[in-house]
Amino acid sequence: MKIPPGVSASDFAAAVKEFEDVVGKEWVFTSDEDVALYRDPYSPFLGEPDELVASAAVAPDGAEQVQAVVRIANKYKIPIYPVSTGKNLGYGGAAPVFSGSVVLDLKRMNRILEVNEESAYALVEPGVSYFDLYRYIQEKGLRLWVDVPDPGWGSPVGNALDRGGGYLMAQYRNHFDSHCGMEVVLANGEIIRTGMGAMPGAKTWQEYKTGFGPWVDGIFSQSNFGVVTKMGFWLMPEPEAYLSGTVYVPRHADLIPLVRILTHLENTRVTNGMPDLGSPLLYIPMIQEIDVWNEGGAPPPPDAELAELMAKSDAGFSPELEAYALRKGISYWSCKLSFYGPPKANEANWEFAKEKFLAIPGAKFVENENYKLPLTPEQREKVHKPQFGIPSLAMFSIGARTATNPNPTNGHMWFSPIIPRTGEAIFEANRVFNEAAKEFGIPALAFSLPSCYWERAFIFIFAFPVTRDVETNKKNRAAFKKLVQRAAEHGWGEYRTAPAYQDTIMSTYAYNNHSLLRFQETLKDAVDPNGILSAGRYGIWPKHLRKEPA
């Protein structure tokens, strides 16, 4: 049996016995075989001595059991690491940041406590998955949609706490922003409720977020200040209809006005779904097309002339490449807009959007989908499901063996910097990351387009493959860290990352000698003096394990 660092064998044995008394022997895992199930299958350290691994796991079945486990952990100073569903692959699985911690596996806490159709909210435990919540709503025939991430097998609680995003109307896409009310077990075992939940008998815990006084919910996301045991979410009432249309523009420089007009249309709520950028010329699919392309639905590959022009281009541009596009009538950029609402309103908003985009000479438009909702079974089969609140695993086609990819990977890690929401920033980021890739000796990154989950900033999402080859993984890890630094030099910070890079990224948020991190450490020392909860998560270490910022 592996022992957590800094804990004596006798103390650990006593703690395990007490854990068993709380949750039942069946739900404390200490054998090598069982503990191995808590490895991160997408770890970039796979097979290396530095791989982050658990010493044991304990799976409580309710907030009271979480309180008891936390108190035992405090008594014996056992590091514990809560996970909800443990499926945050690419940003970390169930493995702890501090190797040797005991995983607090919350998967058994899988109760859907309330779904209110009229007020459009849900209250769930951390072990509830998006699939669970979706199926519950379907079985009950409720006209509500859940904003799901892609892929959708994680949990609303876990995804929101890691600040993930989805595809529906703007006010639901940021999953942390669309939560309303938490129940949290603190490191000392005490339980709190946030927002209106702090009032006994509150009638609006899931309807009014901030309650009275400081709003503390944010400190429980991407952190280690408590174990969230319940969380409320605002759900989207099923709209009457969905319409999508794509704007095509001909020239390289058109990306700048395309983004400017798009952002204005979003901020004025003319378009309310997630926009999706692509490039027909550069062979860049929109997000909603990725799994279709991977499943053999990609357009024909570029002809020899185009392939050569693309290879010779500088970050996706050359005058010759643009001349080719204009001669062949292939658009440089595309942007799909989504509209949820009454059919007439959707059509009017699309017409208005087209008028605005006509400011770009040569802009063309194609109306793609126009569905009355709910979808028919035939429509459901062919749509990009998360855009209709339907969880799916189709996105796992990235890196998988497919008709077009005979060499599957063993997973991936995401490099995800946030950049300004402008066309100029897209060009600059591509130039910077392309040059950096050459400098760091990794394959040049093809010209990429960011995702539009958030209304006020873009997010680039680059996949670094995880392989079974230790040397390749080492090289990719080093390149990843250098890219983080290079991005920071340009003022671009990552929004989320796997445990392997959390210290590196936190060190780039260094304003005023890391004053934000030092504030977080002050909080950590106050609320978790023994440092038992998720040591090191998102770069926040307890005092006894703290190192100087890099």
Add this chain to the structure above:
Amino acid sequence: MKIAGVGLLLAASLILADAAFAAPPDREQIERGRKVYDKWCFPCHGTGLGKPGTESLAARGQKPAVLAERTDLTSPMITQFVRHGVLFMPTFRKTEISDADLDAIAAYLTRNNKQ
């Protein structure tokens, strides 16, 4: 090479043992297995578009590529993949798929095997 040979022999003996001595699973166990399969396996290995597990097996030449249509799966094979993963398929913990659920999945996926 020797080690690989032993591994293969062991796997073969497990498969034979499973085929030779396992009692036919009862209807209730198969039905339970179908439910667990639908929850945990179908989203990746089922029929229809957007099923990367099915797509991956099809790209490897596996026919049929949908797990529920196979007649050559064995309980040890299923346990191996669920508890150890393969390529981009992760492991599944016992809090997700218990040993009893795993037995039920095996009963469902081997229901059409020739005895």
